[in-house]
Amino acid sequence: MSAATKTDTTIANTNVVTKYKAAADVTNSVLRKVISACKEDSKIIDLCKLGDAAIVDGLSTQYTKDKSISKGISYPTSVSVNNIVCHYAPSENDTTSQQTLKKGDIVRVQLGAHIDGYAAVSGGTVVIGASAEAPVTGKAADAIAAAHYAAEAIQRLIKPGNKNMAVTDKVQKIAGAFGCKPIENMLCHEQKQNDLDGQKQIILNPAPENRSTFATCEFAPYEVYLIDVFITSGEGRTKKSELRTNIYKKTGTSYQLKMKSARATFSDISKTFGTFPFTIRSCEDERQTRMGLIECTKMGVVQAFDIQEEKPSEAVAQVTFTALVTPNGVERITQGVAFDTKVIQTEKKIEDAEIRQLLETSTKIKKKPAAKPAAATSA
Numbered sequence: 001m002s003a004a005t006k007t008d009t010t011i012a013n014t015n016v017v018t019k020y021k022a023a024a025d026v027t028n029s030v031l032r033k034v035i036s037a038c039k040e041d042s043k044i045i046d047l048c049k050l051g052d053a054a055i056v057d058g059l060s061t062q063y064t065k066d067k068s069i070s071k072g073i074s075y076p077t078s079v080s081v082n083n084i085v086c087h088y089a090p091s092e093n094d095t096t097s098q099q100t101l102k103k104g105d106i107v108r109v110q111l112g113a114h115i116d117g118y119a120a121v122s123g124g125t126v127v128i129g130a131s132a133e134a135p136v137t138g139k140a141a142d143a144i145a146a147a148h149y150a151a152e153a154i155q156r157l158i159k160p161g162n163k164n165m166a167v168t169d170k171v172q173k174i175a176g177a178f179g180c181k182p183i184e185n186m187l188c189h190e191q192k193q194n195d196l197d198g199q200k201q202i203i204l205n206p207a208p209e210n211r212s213t214f215a216t217c218e219f220a221p222y223e224v225y226l227i228d229v230f231i232t233s234g235e236g237r238t239k240k241s242e243l244r245t246n247i248y249k250k251t252g253t254s255y256q257l258k259m260k261s262a263r264a265t266f267s268d269i270s271k272t273f274g275t276f277p278f279t280i281r282s283c284e285d286e287r288q289t290r291m292g293l294i295e296c297t298k299m300g301v302v303q304a305f306d307i308q309e310e311k312p313s314e315a316v317a318q319v320t321f322t323a324l325v326t327p328n329g330v331e332r333i334t335q336g337v338a339f340d341t342k343v344i345q346t347e348k349k350i351e352d353a354e355i356r357q358l359l360e361t362s363t364k365i366k367k368k369p370a371a372k373p374a375a376a377t378s379a
Helices: 014-037 044-059 138-157 164-177 260-272 286-298 353-360
Strands: 071-081 084-086 106-115 118-127 187-191 201-203 223-232 247-250 302-304 316-326 329-332
Touching (some): 014 044, 014 071, 014 106, 014 118, 014 316, 044 071, 044 106, 071 118, 084 106, 084 223, 118 223, 138 164, 138 223, 138 316, 138 329, 138 353, 164 353, 247 260, 260 286, 286 302
Antiparallel strands (some): 071 084, 071 106, 106 118, 118 316, 187 201, 187 223, 223 316, 316 329
16 A cells, blocks of 8 residues: 555544544443442452453444454453552452452552554542542542542643653642652553554653653644553552463564464464453463463563552552543543542642642643734725
């Protein structure tokens, strides 16, 4: 296909926007379903299975006439509890597979769908048993409020012409207002068709050695971003958990794998999941897949989404959404858990006047009125 007839895969193409929003409709619906099922004594593995099955079911009614369009899970359902920060999607064979939710647990749910490689991902935080009559207070309320306002600020800051490090600075100030910090070195990515890890990135809390070397970028019209906000009441530093990793994805790196099991696993991943993250539980033969993944991850052709954890005494909150950057503003197409100040009762607030003003601005861009033509002069 010549360059002149190449299909536009950006959101300047209305067909691409339609696919993003159709995927977002599925993602939003499923997230609500999983969040509603997060109740005392619910099994985490059952919640993950519920989400993944609901995504597949929701996609089955989308783009049914064109069989050439791929559809699937763009991020498998993960349910991470308390100090387990992210990527927790247990397998039946895990020793923790029977873990259930308890009253007061801080639960972070993340999941996503894609249509034709255009992905919509969402994530949010809920506290089990919380209500207006039994509100969330203390560290948990501080972290949830900080994550909410940080996400609101980011939506207003990724407008065309702004730069990524300005986002970093504002998010750190917002988190600090609530006595919290963003998780260190967590990234938000530009995303493209079949790619959640685009070239442009936002880092919300760079480690000291990364701040001066992190690549700056400017946001532009018709870009799409996966915004991942993780806020902790602790120092922002996490460590790899001893819990077994279950989520993986292809990296795009090329390498001639030596082991037969690795080549078979890589082939199955490519055919079944493409470039999107997947969970071991969704593979046909979990044991064989784990064997094949040893060489795949060692040689960098597959990335392991290792489970991260905070100190047990700290609270962690998440807000994740997909945003479309247009000449008219920034549209958030996936929605997480609604922020309710009657349920989330923090004693802290944002005092910084500049940030308060930012949060009051519109996510839309006001167009400058056209200049009036000059009055005609007589000869």
